[in-house]
Amino acid sequence: MLPRWIFCARRVVVRHDHVKPPRRLLSTSTTGTSFDLLSKTTRNIGIIAHIDAGKTTTTERMLYYSGYTRRIGNVDEGSTVTDFLPAERARGITIQSAAITFHWPPVNPDNPTPALPPSFDSIPRSSISHNVNLIDTPGHADFTFEVLRSLRVLDGAVCILDGVAGVEAQTEKVWTQAGHYQIPRIIFVNKLDRTGAAFSRTVKEIGTRLHGWPAVCQIPWWKDGNGDFVGVGDVIHLRGLLWQGSTDGSQIQAYDLNQLAATNNQFAEELKKARIALVELLSEHDDTMVEQFLEYDEDHLAIPGLQIIQSLRRVVLQTPQVVIPVFAGASFRNIGVQPLLDTVVDLLPSPLERPDPEISIGNETSTLNRLLSSDVPSGISTSTKPTKKKIDKGVFSPQDIRNLTACALAFKVVNDPKRGILVYVRVYSGTLDKGSILFNTNLSTTERAPRLLKMYANDAVEVDSLSSGQIGVISGLKHARTGDTLIVYKGLHMKGQPPGILKTLQLRPINVPPPVFFTSIEPNSRSEQKHVEESLGILLREDPSLHLSVDEESGQTHLAGMGDLHLEIARDRLINDLKAKARIGKIEIGYREAIKGSTAPSTYILDRPIANKPAKAAITVSITPKATQGDHNKSGTPSQESDLYEGSNYETAYALHDNNSLHISHAQLSKTSSSNHKDFLPPNLSLPGLLSAIHAGVSAALARGPFNGFPVFNSHISVTLDPLKHIFAHETTTTAMSMATREAVAKHLREAHEQTPSVLMEPVMRVTIFVNENSMGKVVQDLSSSRGGQVLSLDGEEESDSDSASASSSFSFLDALPAINPAQIYTPPDPFNSSAGASASGSGQSSQRQIVARVPLKEMVGYLNQLRALTGGRGTFVMSVDGFERMGTQRQRDALESLRMTDI
Numbered sequence: 001m002l003p004r005w006i007f008c009a010r011r012v013v014v015r016h017d018h019v020k021p022p023r024r025l026l027s028t029s030t031t032g033t034s035f036d037l038l039s040k041t042t043r044n045i046g047i048i049a050h051i052d053a054g055k056t057t058t059t060e061r062m063l064y065y066s067g068y069t070r071r072i073g074n075v076d077e078g079s080t081v082t083d084f085l086p087a088e089r090a091r092g093i094t095i096q097s098a099a100i101t102f103h104w105p106p107v108n109p110d111n112p113t114p115a116l117p118p119s120f121d122s123i124p125r126s127s128i129s130h131n132v133n134l135i136d137t138p139g140h141a142d143f144t145f146e147v148l149r150s151l152r153v154l155d156g157a158v159c160i161l162d163g164v165a166g167v168e169a170q171t172e173k174v175w176t177q178a179g180h181y182q183i184p185r186i187i188f189v190n191k192l193d194r195t196g197a198a199f200s201r202t203v204k205e206i207g208t209r210l211h212g213w214p215a216v217c218q219i220p221w222w223k224d225g226n227g228d229f230v231g232v233g234d235v236i237h238l239r240g241l242l243w244q245g246s247t248d249g250s251q252i253q254a255y256d257l258n259q260l261a262a263t264n265n266q267f268a269e270e271l272k273k274a275r276i277a278l279v280e281l282l283s284e285h286d287d288t289m290v291e292q293f294l295e296y297d298e299d300h301l302a303i304p305g306l307q308i309i310q311s312l313r314r315v316v317l318q319t320p321q322v323v324i325p326v327f328a329g330a331s332f333r334n335i336g337v338q339p340l341l342d343t344v345v346d347l348l349p350s351p352l353e354r355p356d357p358e359i360s361i362g363n364e365t366s367t368l369n370r371l372l373s374s375d376v377p378s379g380i381s382t383s384t385k386p387t388k389k390k391i392d393k394g395v396f397s398p399q400d401i402r403n404l405t406a407c408a409l410a411f412k413v414v415n416d417p418k419r420g421i422l423v424y425v426r427v428y429s430g431t432l433d434k435g436s437i438l439f440n441t442n443l444s445t446t447e448r449a450p451r452l453l454k455m456y457a458n459d460a461v462e463v464d465s466l467s468s469g470q471i472g473v474i475s476g477l478k479h480a481r482t483g484d485t486l487i488v489y490k491g492l493h494m495k496g497q498p499p500g501i502l503k504t505l506q507l508r509p510i511n512v513p514p515p516v517f518f519t520s521i522e523p524n525s526r527s528e529q530k531h532v533e534e535s536l537g538i539l540l541r542e543d544p545s546l547h548l549s550v551d552e553e554s555g556q557t558h559l560a561g562m563g564d565l566h567l568e569i570a571r572d573r574l575i576n577d578l579k580a581k582a583r584i585g586k587i588e589i590g591y592r593e594a595i596k597g598s599t600a601p602s603t604y605i606l607d608r609p610i611a612n613k614p615a616k617a618a619i620t621v622s623i624t625p626k627a628t629q630g631d632h633n634k635s636g637t638p639s640q641e642s643d644l645y646e647g648s649n650y651e652t653a654y655a656l657h658d659n660n661s662l663h664i665s666h667a668q669l670s671k672t673s674s675s676n677h678k679d680f681l682p683p684n685l686s687l688p689g690l691l692s693a694i695h696a697g698v699s700a701a702l703a704r705g706p707f708n709g710f711p712v713f714n715s716h717i718s719v720t721l722d723p724l725k726h727i728f729a730h731e732t733t734t735t736a737m738s739m740a741t742r743e744a745v746a747k748h749l750r751e752a753h754e755q756t757p758s759v760l761m762e763p764v765m766r767v768t769i770f771v772n773e774n775s776m777g778k779v780v781q782d783l784s785s786s787r788g789g790q791v792l793s794l795d796g797e798e799e800s801d802s803d804s805a806s807a808s809s810s811f812s813f814l815d816a817l818p819a820i821n822p823a824q825i826y827t828p829p830d831p832f833n834s835s836a837g838a839s840a841s842g843s844g845q846s847s848q849r850q851i852v853a854r855v856p857l858k859e860m861v862g863y864l865n866q867l868r869a870l871t872g873g874r875g876t877f878v879m880s881v882d883g884f885e886r887m888g889t890q891r892q893r894d895a896l897e898s899l900r901m902t903d904i
């Protein structure tokens with residue numbers, strides 16, 4: 001009898017034209033059993049990998065075999081479903097992660113909602129149709145942040161490796177990040193049809209570079225042992241799976257061990273060896289497998305496939321994950337995708353099996369279910385009787401928690417040409433209903449969710465609700481941005497806010513790294529200004545790692561981003577997709593300027609009409625440079641803006657972008673009691689309104705420093721707001737206060753610079769490079785002499801810069817993982833000479849070396865070409881911002897000179 005999933009694959013072919021998601025399965029009502037069924041049969045997974053490993057190609061096959069597309073899209077022809085932005089199709093790379101839903105195995109139209117069995121002890125999960133929400137993530141280093149954003153909402157991940165190139169730098173980085181989020185992962189070694197493909201070498205690299213024991217679940221099947229790649233040996237079910245060449249891949253022949261032994265004994269013997277290795281490995285990490293092994297008389301081959309699947313599932317869900325199931329295929333040749341889909345359903349967890357998601361509330365961190373069960377973080381008390389006073393103080397009651405009926409994370413905003421702005425959300429608790437009023441805790445705004453959708457390849461299906469664990473889309477939102485937390489609070493009206501600190505609740509907050517490249521944008525004409533601004537607004541909602549600042553004096557708008565490709569794509573999106581008519585400047589390095597002088601407090605008065613209305617406001621300001629450690633600041637802290645919730649009721653402190661800080665003292669106005677505010681403030685002003693106006697004014701001034709117009713770095717601004725002296729009845733508005741503050745801070749910055757000249761700070765990158773042994777010397781030499789870099793470690797040895805933030809965080813995670821001895825890893829032999837494979841890829845396991853260095857970003861521009869030249873095209877690297885460092889006098893002079901040259 002044919003295995004069940006082969007039957008499935010055939011069934012898709014037969015019924016291809018009318019396999020559509022049945023509406024009954026899409027209904028997300030929260031009644032007990034259907035909620036349970038939906039959650040248990042849901043997989044929220046992502047595909048992560050190095051650029052070009054084949055994520056999009058594999059996704060296209062997944063959509064095809066599950067019946068959601070009628071033809072297989074081709075990356076090279078620009079006809080894929082997931083790379084839908086014109087810029088993505090033109091470049092053949094994935095820029096924005098797209099989330100799509102499909103069912104695997106395909107829904108049986110005769111029995112669309114089969115009952116779940118009481119347990120999966122006797123049948124595999126993949127025998128029941130599951131709801132798979134798939135998030136395709138970008139592979140380019142400039143989009144790592146986009147990958148991080150998607151990782152937060154995943155319950156499991158498939159990591160695709162290029163079978164020729166092996167484990168590449170970006171894979172290692174994303175793999176580690178997924179490990180930090182405790183995301184269970186499996187690996188698909190793709191492109192095994194290519195010359196130089198080396199499955200065995202790649203498996204060893206999984207052990208040594210991804211720090212886990214590879215559990216080889218499939219071995220490649222090469223025609224006659226060394227020819228074309230034609231199928232896989234299924235180690236779990238002990239069978240050979242042969243794909244028919246030049247078809248759509250839905251015709252697969254299965255051969256059991258006896259059949260294989262008769263036709264290809266060597267392959268059959270290898271399959272047995274692989275099974276023994278798999279059972280041995282599982283036994284080391286799963287006690288139940290040891291019991292099974294004894295039950296089956298210590299016969300590795302006698303243990304049923306289902307028991308192996310269950311054991312694999314148990315080890316994949318262990319934290320930290322030390323066993324990594326490995327599968328094989330060539331998506332482009334349509335080989336290996338259906339069993340991979342089975343594996344997704346069988347091994348990766350449902351939303352119900354995931355750890356409680358982290359949250360931040362007030363300035364505490366906790367987890368969502370602890371909060372919902374009122375087990376709130378220390379320092380935040382609950383009360384059964386909330387009074388107005390208690391609510392103002394941030395106290396909330398169990399009833400307030402009960403009123404919190406849903407919590408969701410907007411993990412992606414997309415401007416769809418046909419459907420407008422789509423906000424992709426993952427629901428973490430409760431149910432989002434169509435028409436719900438959503439409170440956005442990042443923006444403190446309220447908006448209604450007019451329509452809810454599920455995205456199926458090219459189709460969007462409207463649904464009435466999205467329940468916990470589901471991924472879907474809200475269309476028609478006007479404000480929500482990528483990364484915002486949306487909550488539903490019972491009884492909230494459009495102008496209201498949830499009580500106390502509930503309004504600060506954020507799901508899985510992440511640090512946005514500081515932008516290090518920028519470009520200027522100028523509308524072609526005044527009439528284009530509005531459209532350009534709106535288009536920039538869309539870009540920023542989609543991608544919060546882009547930063548926008550407007551220089552009020554020159555009127556120039558600066559767009560800053562994480563990398564040159566990041567900005568290039570933003571530029572393409574703006575001009576080609578959003579049709580903004582604007583001139584875009586050259587992409588430049590985003591230096592910072594640090595003031596060296598301080599100023600004494602002085603009061604600035606703004607007294608001139610704004611928009612033809614009289615305006616007057618005053619503010620007292622002083623500035624000091626912050627103490628630094630050698631003017632070197634690590635990334636992570638500088639870019640995040642937050643209210644520090646510190647100090648007394650009469651002062652407010654903020655951490656601003658670029659390691660700046662702001663302290664506002666507002667002596668007469670208490671933050672927690674507004675009872676006397678009417679004695680000091682006219683009816684049009686409130687303390688929160690004034691604080692945010694001052695915050696905005698300070699941020700605007702710091703965006704352009706007095707030295708060369710770069711953002712100011714590492715300064716402390718002290719502001720005093722005295723309502724009796726600074727506020728003028730009728731004439732003081734929040735706009736006037738914001739402008740007064742901006743002008744006051746700008747004046748103080750100029751004075752500080754005149755007193756002691758400011759200095760330029762440059763972004764310094766932490767670069768991880770992988771090269772072959774014989775190129776190592778040249779690459780190190782080039783880094784340290786020509787590029788002014790500092791080599792921190794070779795092959796992960798002790799770093800000379802031991803306080804490196806990124807280093808320590810990744811080491812703490814890696815410390816929990818076992819040391820892997822590659823000699824103990826089972827791999828089948830590769831058909832090609834392994835050194836040939838290694839030289840084709842440049843990642844020969846024995847000769848692969850890793851260099852970690854700190855290098856100024858300026859020296860890394862165009863580095864890939866240089867690295868390729870030094871390594872015969874084989875080296876790869878990844879980098880992230882490590883901090884900003886003061887430039888030497890000559891370096892600063894050179895940088896300013898080259899900036900002047902660009903201006904001419």
Ligand SMILES: Nc1nc2c(ncn2[C@@H]2O[C@H](COP(=O)(O)OP(=O)(O)OP(=O)(O)O)[C@@H](O)[C@H]2O)c(=O)[nH]1
Pocket residue numbers: 049050051052053054055056057058075076092093094095137138139140190191192193194329330331332333
């Ligand atoms: N020979 C061969 N080529 C493949 C295979 N899978 C993908 N490719 C090719 O590899 C290239 C990259 O494939 P993509 O699917 O775009 O890779 P990706 O990982 O999505 O790339 P990014 O979106 O840029 O991160 C394309 O030219 C594909 O046709 C495979 O199994 N065999």
